[in-house]
Amino acid sequence: MPFSSMGSASGRCRCAIVLIAACAYVACASASNDCKKPLYLTFDTGHMEVAPLVAEILQRQQVRVTFFAANERTKQGDGSLGDYWAPWWRARAAEGHEFASHTWNHTYWRSDAGDAQHPTFRVRPSAGLREGQSFVISAAEYCEEITHAADRLKAITGKAPLPLFRAPGGKTSAQLIASAKACGYAHVGWSPAGFLGDELPSETASNTMLLNKALRDVRSGDILLAHLGIWSRKDAWAPAVLEPLIEGLKQKGFCFRTLRDHPDYAALAAQAR
Template identity: 65%
Template sequence: MLVLVGAATVASADDCKPLYLTFDTGHMGVAPLIADVLRRNDVKVTFFAAHERTKEGDGSLGQHWAPWWKARAAEGHEFASHTYQHAYWRGDVAGKGGEPRFRIQPSAGPQAGRSMVWSGRQYCDEIALAADRLASVTGRKPLPLFRAPGGKTSPKLLAAAESCGWRHVGWAPAGFLGDELPSSEHPNDALLKKALADIRGGDILMAHLGIWSRQDPWAPAVLEPLLQGLKQRGFCFHTLREHPQYRGWIAGHGG
């Protein structure tokens, strides 16, 4: 059934096409504006958080931003780990006795830029550290999900994480909303037009709470017309707790 909202026609909850909007952390400079847009448009999302360097305050999971995260929890958003140090997987390494090990390079914190070799247990601990911090600042248990920085993983890394109770979440090809791309080559109006044309029901969408390198910020300039345009096309928004690929995992792992 279609219902009228002002001048726009949107699908009712019974027949809408679901989308799953997610945000990774970043410099947090546009985080308050993004929260305003989400609230105004009644959209719930899943935030993947790491403790990254920010434009103000002591990092994205520090004390300065703790009230912001707590407010998002009160609004009904969901949370998951993005690894505490925004730790990139750079490759698999042969370990003794066949135990897989991984070359990891954090991009945040005191070890930023260092290349290290971690066991699967160390990587799991890194996922859990961000989740524990989120639980502390939000008062809400994060989902047993994580997103590797850059979406970079290997089958062995995913298996190690799952053995510790963490399932990885990527994004749909059309769900890459382009806020990491240079604005000189990918202006906001072009990114908006592409997203509205390409996104399909069931897609997981991904953007950030601030990208250092983008001169013309994607959010919130693109976010509000994107949400409104997608709603007018019959889409609706859910958190990953409701995603058919993950809801069974979440229910089975204490989420």
Template identity: 60%
Template structure:
């Protein structure tokens, strides 16, 4: 385990062909470990995919406000990939088939309606999904990938259909790729999460973590992120963005997407 945590351990170099890829992804969160994540990714020469929502941060701002704009510009310049996580972090609650319009209910954890039940038509959900893409393009000059991740990975037939109508594919994660940074640290200590991930992750898996979780007392990123990267490299795995994924990397960027119907 100590060997796996050594930052300088040998592994595939950035120039090596990535023949056994895993896809490391991050959802926004409170941004408390964002600088650390960026340092680790740069040091390990790993490219990741970030899913962006406008979430409240530890400093009292928002993850897509002007304070964080330079951070996102730097990540875009480094070649990472980006997708939507909805603007106000809307978690799916229920489809509403009785309405006959493809609508569904959600509950946002952010924004003016935080904690209140909301209802979306497909067109309205498309607008919600596009807001992070529009903000990201305004900050960086780059377009997001035509991908989104529903908060918590909670989806339904109506929600997925709304995303498809907007030109967006939903991205979940592999069972082994759930890295556990949102679990309570009293029951799931970092050493246990690291050992499980190193044992179970396989080539092709999509991994998910966050740029800060409010509920976890012992932060995951300082203890687990770099040892995990180094350990997976030692197993012969390499890292790629969803831009290179065989399923998700084929569509054009969001700037060229059609309007929702």
């Protein structure tokens, strides 16, 4: 075959590949534009026992979520961001989920301890070497807590986490949020109806009650919150509620997107690629 003919065939092949990629992009964009009632399902880490089940349900339902991760104690392995769970996180990245920091030691803000010029914070981590202790850290040290988890997520998954974080318990102050913003992170809470209740006692908040409440109250644009296992809850939430909830919300015309597509965070999220 003459060289010119080979080049022509190669060129046609390249054009075909480009055309296929372009069509795929348009199809994805169209699907995104067709989402008229978006919801943003998010998961914080926990004891991780239900993590495999959660992943199975999300894959079956073709729902992409945003995971906020801290290195919490787990029922199996060396922490939720340890080597034991690293393959699980890599698999979620391959499926197209997004990630963000939940602070490295699941560090709760308790109060502001400094002033606006020299912000410091009294904190209490629920994991790590200083678990359960209350102490004061600087704004820079709090930023290190956020960044440590984000860096570990990137090292595990090979994917840049979103420049977002969620403070444990959603507990913050204006100074804390401003300090995090100064080091490149926006705080993400959840919508009032988006609190799915998996942290509540089973005795007073049954899975049936939580499912019905969410199906009744969730509205378009809500950020939903659940966990990858709660130590204190006797009747595990995810096995009973997650799939019926997703199916019920889909039947109501809702669709699911990650926080990369949230209008409040999309511009910032575009930096994480």
